[in-house]
Amino acid sequence: MAVLLAILTAFILYPVLSVLWISLSDDGSNPTLVHFANFFRRPLFREALWNTLWSGALVVLFSAVLALPLAYVLARYEFRGKLLLQTAATLPLVIPPFVGAVALQLILGRSGMVNLLLMDWFEISIPFMEGLAGVVLVQTLHFFPFILLNTVVSLANIDSSLEEAAKNLGCHGFRLFRRVTLPLMLPGFIAGSLLTFIRAIDDLGTPLMLNYKNLLAPQAYLRITTIGMDDVDGYVVCVVLVVLSLAALLAARKYLSLAEYASLQRAAPVTGTLHGSTLAIVWLVIALILAVSLLPHIGIALLSFSKIWSFTLLPTTYTLGNYEEILFRVPHFVINTLVYTLLAAALDIVLGATIAFLLLRTRVPGKNLLDAVATLPLAIPGVVLAVGYLRVFHGWDFPGLGAPLTSSWLILVVAYSMRRLPYTVRASYAALQQVHVSLEESAQNLGANRLRTFIRITLPMIGSGLVAGGLIAFITSCVELASTIMLVPRIELGPIAYGIYLYMQSPLGRGAGAALGVVAILLVSLGTYLTHRIFGARAGSAFRV
Amino acid sequence: MQAGEIELEKIGKRYGEQWVVRNIDLHIQRGEFFTFLGPSGCGKTTLLRMIAGFVEPDAGLVRLDGQVVNQVPPWRRDIGMVFQSYALWPHLTVFENVAFGLRERKVARAEINQRVTDALKQVELQGTDARRPSQLSGGQQQRVALARTLVIQPRVLLLDEPLSNLDARLRIEMRLELLKLQRDLGLTTIYVTHDQEEALAMSTQIAVIDRGRVIQQGKPREIYETPADDFVAAFIGQSNLLPARIDRVLSESVVVTVEGGMELTLGLPMTVKTIATGDAVMLSVRPEAIELIDTSVQSDRKSRIEGTIAASAYQGAFVEYEIAALGKSLKARVASQRGKPLFERGDEIAFSFAAADVTLIAAQQKS
Numbered sequence: 001m002a003v004l005l006a007i008l009t010a011f012i013l014y015p016v017l018s019v020l021w022i023s024l025s026d027d028g029s030n031p032t033l034v035h036f037a038n039f040f041r042r043p044l045f046r047e048a049l050w051n052t053l054w055s056g057a058l059v060v061l062f063s064a065v066l067a068l069p070l071a072y073v074l075a076r077y078e079f080r081g082k083l084l085l086q087t088a089a090t091l092p093l094v095i096p097p098f099v100g101a102v103a104l105q106l107i108l109g110r111s112g113m114v115n116l117l118l119m120d121w122f123e124i125s126i127p128f129m130e131g132l133a134g135v136v137l138v139q140t141l142h143f144f145p146f147i148l149l150n151t152v153v154s155l156a157n158i159d160s161s162l163e164e165a166a167k168n169l170g171c172h173g174f175r176l177f178r179r180v181t182l183p184l185m186l187p188g189f190i191a192g193s194l195l196t197f198i199r200a201i202d203d204l205g206t207p208l209m210l211n212y213k214n215l216l217a218p219q220a221y222l223r224i225t226t227i228g229m230d231d232v233d234g235y236v237v238c239v240v241l242v243v244l245s246l247a248a249l250l251a252a253r254k255y256l257s258l259a260e261y262a263s264l265q266r267a268a269p270v271t272g273t274l275h276g277s278t279l280a281i282v283w284l285v286i287a288l289i290l291a292v293s294l295l296p297h298i299g300i301a302l303l304s305f306s307k308i309w310s311f312t313l314l315p316t317t318y319t320l321g322n323y324e325e326i327l328f329r330v331p332h333f334v335i336n337t338l339v340y341t342l343l344a345a346a347l348d349i350v351l352g353a354t355i356a357f358l359l360l361r362t363r364v365p366g367k368n369l370l371d372a373v374a375t376l377p378l379a380i381p382g383v384v385l386a387v388g389y390l391r392v393f394h395g396w397d398f399p400g401l402g403a404p405l406t407s408s409w410l411i412l413v414v415a416y417s418m419r420r421l422p423y424t425v426r427a428s429y430a431a432l433q434q435v436h437v438s439l440e441e442s443a444q445n446l447g448a449n450r451l452r453t454f455i456r457i458t459l460p461m462i463g464s465g466l467v468a469g470g471l472i473a474f475i476t477s478c479v480e481l482a483s484t485i486m487l488v489p490r491i492e493l494g495p496i497a498y499g500i501y502l503y504m505q506s507p508l509g510r511g512a513g514a515a516l517g518v519v520a521i522l523l524v525s526l527g528t529y530l531t532h533r534i535f536g537a538r539a540g541s542a543f544r545v
Numbered sequence: 546m547q548a549g550e551i552e553l554e555k556i557g558k559r560y561g562e563q564w565v566v567r568n569i570d571l572h573i574q575r576g577e578f579f580t581f582l583g584p585s586g587c588g589k590t591t592l593l594r595m596i597a598g599f600v601e602p603d604a605g606l607v608r609l610d611g612q613v614v615n616q617v618p619p620w621r622r623d624i625g626m627v628f629q630s631y632a633l634w635p636h637l638t639v640f641e642n643v644a645f646g647l648r649e650r651k652v653a654r655a656e657i658n659q660r661v662t663d664a665l666k667q668v669e670l671q672g673t674d675a676r677r678p679s680q681l682s683g684g685q686q687q688r689v690a691l692a693r694t695l696v697i698q699p700r701v702l703l704l705d706e707p708l709s710n711l712d713a714r715l716r717i718e719m720r721l722e723l724l725k726l727q728r729d730l731g732l733t734t735i736y737v738t739h740d741q742e743e744a745l746a747m748s749t750q751i752a753v754i755d756r757g758r759v760i761q762q763g764k765p766r767e768i769y770e771t772p773a774d775d776f777v778a779a780f781i782g783q784s785n786l787l788p789a790r791i792d793r794v795l796s797e798s799v800v801v802t803v804e805g806g807m808e809l810t811l812g813l814p815m816t817v818k819t820i821a822t823g824d825a826v827m828l829s830v831r832p833e834a835i836e837l838i839d840t841s842v843q844s845d846r847k848s849r850i851e852g853t854i855a856a857s858a859y860q861g862a863f864v865e866y867e868i869a870a871l872g873k874s875l876k877a878r879v880a881s882q883r884g885k886p887l888f889e890r891g892d893e894i895a896f897s898f899a900a901a902d903v904t905l906i907a908a909q910q911k912s
Contacts, residue, residue, distance in 0.1 A: 161632035164599055167619040168626045169646030169697060179645075183636040 001364050004354060008373045011418045015388025016242070016380055022391070023235040039236045045219070049240060051132060052201050052216045058136045059200040060193045063144035066289065068189070071148050073282055075155035079274035081283060088290040089145050090532075094524040095296050096479030096497065097142040098205025099517040102504055103299030104138055105129055105210070106309065113314075134210045139200045141293060146199070147192040154188025155181075187255040194252035198245045202381040204482035205497075209504065216241050220383045221486065229390060238384040245379040297521065303514035322515035326499070332492055333499035334519055340409065340495055341477040344416035345424075345470040351417070352424025353466055356432050374425045377418055382482030385415060389487060409493045415483045420473035424466070431465025432458070468534045475527035479520055496520050548610045549700040549733030550575045551596060557604030558591050565591050567757040568604070573701075573735060573750070578727055580736045582744040583754035584780065592754070593703055593737050597626045609700065620649075625699030629706045631690040633678035639665070639689050640674035646697040664696035665689075667726070684715050691723075695730075702727070702734045708743065720746060741781045745769060753777050771904050778829040778906065785832065785875045786906070791824045801905070803828065805850045805871050809900050820907075827906040834902030835877035837866070837888065838895045849895040854888045864888075868896065 026032045039045045074085060092100075107113045108128040115125040128137060158181065166172075166180045204217040213222060216237050223234030274282055304322050306315030326333060355374050359367055377385070393405040405411050435458055443453040481497045488494040494502070496516050503513030551573040558566040566588040573579045581589035594600040596607060598619035606613050614622060633642050643661045652660070665671055668688035678686055687707060694702065707723070708716045724747050727734050738744055744751050745765040752762045753776075761773035772778035775786050792800040792808070799820060800810050809828075820826075838849055852870025864887055866877045877896065881887070888894060 159630060159632065161628040161630050162634055164597075164619070165626070165628055165632040165634075165693075166645065167599070168597060168622075168624070169693070170620045170649035171645070172618065172620040175649075180634060184634075 001358060001366075001370075004351070004358070005366070005370065005373075007351070008370070011389075011414055012376055012380075012385075012421075013373055015385065015392045016376070018391055019235050019238050019384060019388045020242075022232060023239045035232050035236045039233065039240070042233075044214070045233070045237065048214050048216050048219045048237070051214050052241075052244070055132050055136050055139070055215065056197045056200045059139045059143060060147075060196050062136065062140040063147045063196055064189075064193060066140070066144045067148035067151060067192075069285070070289070071151035071155060073274075074148075075152045077272050077274045077282075079279055079282065081286060084290070085286045088286065088293060089148050090528060091290075091297065092142050092293045093145050094528055095142070095300070095521050096205065096481065096500075096517070096524075097138055097203055098209045098481050098497075099300055099479075099500060099514075099520060100142055100296035101134070101138045101206045101209040102500075102510070102513070102517070103296040103303065104134075104141075106299045106303060107295050108137070129210060131212055132214075135207050135212055135215070138206045138210070139203060141296070142206075143196045143199055146196045147189065150192025150195070151185060151189045154185040157188075158184045191252040191255040194248045194255070198248045198252075198379065201241065201244055202383075202482070204381075204383055204485075205501075208481075208501075216244075217381060217383050217482065220381075220387065221482070224387055224390070225486065229394070234387065238381075238387050241381050242379060242384055245381060249375075249379040300514050300517045300521070303511060304518045306511055306514075309510075319511070322511040325512045326515050326519070330499075333494060333496050333516055336409070336493060337478060337495035337497075337520075337523070340412050340416060341474050343413045344420065344477050345474040347413070347417040348421055348424040348473040349428075349466050349470040351421060352426075352428045352469055353432075353462070355425050356428035359429060360432050361437070375422050377420075378422045380419075382415075382419060382480060382484075383486065385419060386483040386486035389415060389483075406487070407489045409489065411487050411489070412484065412493075412495065415487055416477040416480060417473070419480065419483065420476055423472045423476070424469035427465050427469025427472070428462060431462035434465075435461045464534045468531050471527045471531045471534070475524050475531070478523050478527070496523075548575055550610050551701060551733070551735070552608040552611075553592075553596075553605065554608065555605035556592070556595060556602050556607065558588070558595060558600060559603045565757050566595070566602075569754075569757075569759050571752060571759065571762070573733060575733050576731045578724075578734045578736065578747055578749045580738060580744040580748040580751045581754055582738060582741060582751050582781075584739055587754045588757040589737050589739075589754045590705060593626075593705055593735060596701070596735065597624055597703055598622050623697070623699050624701045624703060625694035625697060626703040627687075627690050627694050627705065627707050629709060631678075631686045631710075633686055633689055633693075635678055637678075638674065639670070639676050639678065639681070642678065642689055643693045643696055645693065650697065660696050661692075664692040667695065668692045683711055684719065687711065687719065691726075695726075695732075700733070702732050704734065704736045706738055707736075708738075709740075716743075723747065745781070753780065755780075772829055772906070774906050775827055775829065778904065783832050783876055785830045785835070785873075787828045787830060787871065787873075787875075789826050789828050791820055791822055791826060794820055794822055799905070801826065801828070803850065803871075807848060807850050807897065809903065811900050811903060811905055824907075829904040829906055830898050830902060832865070832876040832878040833863075834898045835868075835875070835879075835896050836898060837877060837879060838897060849897040851893070851895045854890055854892045854894060856890060857888060859887065868894070870896070 023035050024031055070089065105112060110125065110127065118124050118126065128134065162184065163176060163180055166176050171179060202217065204221055207213065207215050207218045213219065220234050220237040220241065223231050223237060302315055303309060305318050307317040307319040307321065309315035355370060358364055359371055389411060390406060393411065395404060397403055398405040440453050440457055443457045448456060479497060481501060484495060484497045485501050488498050496519060500513045500516045503509035503516065553569055553571040556566055556569045557564060569592065581592060583589045591600055595602050598617060602615060607615055609622065640661055643664055644657050647657045647660060665674065668691055670685060670688050670692065673681065678689065681689065708719055711719060720743060736747065748765055750762065751765055751768050753760045753768060755776055761768060761777050768777065769781055772781060778784035778786065787803050789801040789803045792802050798810050798812050800808065802808050850870055852868040854866055855869045855874060856867040858865045862881065864879050864881050866879065866888060868875045868877055
């Protein structure tokens with residue numbers, strides 16, 4: 001318990017609090033609000049705040065428009081091609097948003113495929129990818145599955161007798177949806193929306209890749225990296241980001257706890273089959289969504305095999321050189337990623353299982369605090385955690401390391417594992433909750449001590465839950481950009497995300513960057529596939545708070 | 546509105562290849578308290594859901610007051626149903642839950658207020674209007690579910706194991722209340738349960754259902770006293786099944802010999818159609834019909850069966866004995882009398898029973 005609290009304090013609480021303290025004090029001695037006053041006085045920051053809120057809201061809105069009809073169809077109807085739709089719905093999750101941003105530039109950008117065609121045919125071009133619109137487009141395509149999955153779970157959890165009772169009393173059709181179904185699924189939908197909002201405002205990669213800087217996350221990043229660690233404004237921006245995320249997270253939790261009520265005894269059965277013209281329409285929508293959500297994947301795959309691709313519809317020359325580059329000439333990006341993310345995932349599994357055990361099976365004091373601190377990373381954007389680490393661990397030798405933590409690759413492992421800890425805590429908690437205490441007690445009654453009980457009874461029963469949580473930590477760490485680009489000590493210590501970012505800076509390196517992107521997509525796909533194998537139909541619940 | 550007569554004609558329901566309800570004919574008269582009784586998975590709930598309109602029969606007709614309603618959707622049937630899980634909407638208050646069906650029927654606001662208040666009073670839940678279902682106890686939720694259904698004045702009331710989620714004491718209390726309410730309203734009620742005690746206590750008619758078929762239909766006493774076969778005999782209360790053989794068939798009665806030598810003359814049973822000398826039959830004897838005889842008193846082998854006490858359980862008002870006899874384990878329930886010594890494990894005894902307490906069951910069915 002003490003060790004655990006020390007770890008969480010050192011790597012979560014302390015860095016975040018020191019960011020808070022710098023933004024609230026003058027030179028680290030007296031508390032003051034003057035920095036926040038300055039923040040709100042500067043038009044640049046006011047605009048960044050407004051843009052962040054506005055684009056976050058738009059992403060949620062558009063995602064909802066995409067996700068809601070799909071969720072209803074998925075949860076309530078049986079039809080041919082349903083599996084295809086389910087797969088299509090998870091495709092956007094396997095491509096990191098900043099990779100998707102690059103790919104969409106190639107297809108929808110100013111000199112991308114679509115605009116080249118439009119110019120040819122109609123002499124017009126549509127600025128899909130310019131400015132805030134581009135950010136919103138990329139994020140919508142990437143994040144809509146979060147709302148979709150949350151809503152499907154909500155819908156599937158509604159006890160079917162709740163709707164049957166309404167029918168029995170004379171209610172049906174759209175009235176039934178409005179009076180019973182909608183209110184019951186609303187909490188899950190709202191929670192999914194708030195999560196999408198958190199991820200959208202936390203996303204640093206997309207705006208950086210699209211070169212749109214007037215949002216809070218890129219502002220914080222640019223302040224710290226260009227002006228320096230002593231620029232107070234950067235810290236203030238960080239704190240504003242945390243406040244926004246935290247507010248959204250608390251609201252999401254509240255709604256999710258409300259959502260629990262609807263899930264009673266029997267899950268709702270699929271209520272109908274689709275055929276005829278309805279099925280045709282559904283198929284059309286599926287095809288459209290599949291096409292759009294596959295665009296980034298196709299673009300990045302093409303780019304990874306191309307030697308030259310600019311101002312043409314498709315690449316002009318193809319090559320395998322990009323893969324040769326990243327797999328043989330500079331293989332360290334891939335190797336580093338595997339080392340860091342697997343270590344981080346393993347660490348998360350151990351910490352997550354321990355925390356879950358403490359929360360569920362013991363009466364140690366400070367449980368609520370432990371729970372709160374372990375959940376906190378969900379509301380701490382990567383930029384903010386990185387800034388905190390740079391502030392706290394820079395310039396002094398970390399015990400047992402002989403050098404500052406920030407000059408070692410270990411800082412990335414720590415950052416990843418802290419960022420993703422909530423996932424394994426949740427997964428372990430859920431798994432352990434399923435194991436009734438009496439199962440353990442009966443083992444002890446038959447002579448197994450605590451450790452033996454844990455190894456022989458508890459661990460086998462929660463094992464798959466732990467692995468699933470670890471897989472999600474692994475998947476998300478693979479594509480973590482924000483904290484990566486701030487914390488990588490030297491180029492040769494960088495993981496894939498860093499490599500992509502680096503390569504994408506120059507037109508000549510884009511092919512190799514895309515090849516790294518493809519590797520990232522494959523890693524994430526593998527992780528997602530395994531998660532689905534383990535979680536089965538409940539995979540959607542892995543993406544809830 | 547109230548009429549409420551239901552006829553099921555050759556009803557069948559199939560899931561895949563499996564017929565879960567097979568060729569059921571039932572006539573439920575108005576005002577009746579009709580119970581579908583059977584073990585879980587016997588098809589009784591499916592039958593109920595076909596009446597409510599949630600399941601469409603694959604064969605046969607459902608008639609409500611003479612009209613075929615197979616194609617009528619649930620929301621136009623005016624058949625109230627109380628769900629096993631109560632199915633109270635968590636996002637609505639108690640008042641809104643009860644008012645739901647009235648709003649669907651476009652009842653005027655003032656009348657809704659009046660009727661909801663009356664319905665809540667009827668189930669003794671005055672003053673809970675503003676609460677959420679989650680703030681109520683299980684028993685109270687049950688009452689809200691009942692009020693919600695009764696307030697629309699349905700033609701028929703369907704109850705799907707409504708008491709199964711309550712604790713034992715509350716269950717017996719609610720049982721009596723339901724009974725009074727139903728008899729007062731004269732509302733045709735169909736009750737689904739696997740609890741034979743509930744069925745016997747509440748029903749005017751019982752249909753015992755097993756593996757998708759109605760095995761026996763009748764008044765509670767008929768079902769208990771003259772079970773149609775060994776399944777009914779074993780499912781309704783406890784029953785000892787004794788193998789026997791038909792000795793002689795007379796004009797008004799038959800003479801049977803129970804294995805072990807005991808002879809009985811029985812009235813010709815209604816439930817057994819054809820009987821011939823030499824047929825193997827089963828006798829169903831309730832534990833309370835068995836009379837233990839002191840073996841020291843000499844008696845004829847033809848009037849008793851010998852056995853050994855295998856176990857005895859003193860229950861206050863009576864003693865339950867397990868008797869090893871005829872290679873079987875039989876149950877006897879004997880009223881305990883003050884001062885009278887009890888038999889103990891290992892005691893050699895003999896027992897007999899009166900012909901009037903015996904039900905003759907034809908060839909043994911597989912169970």
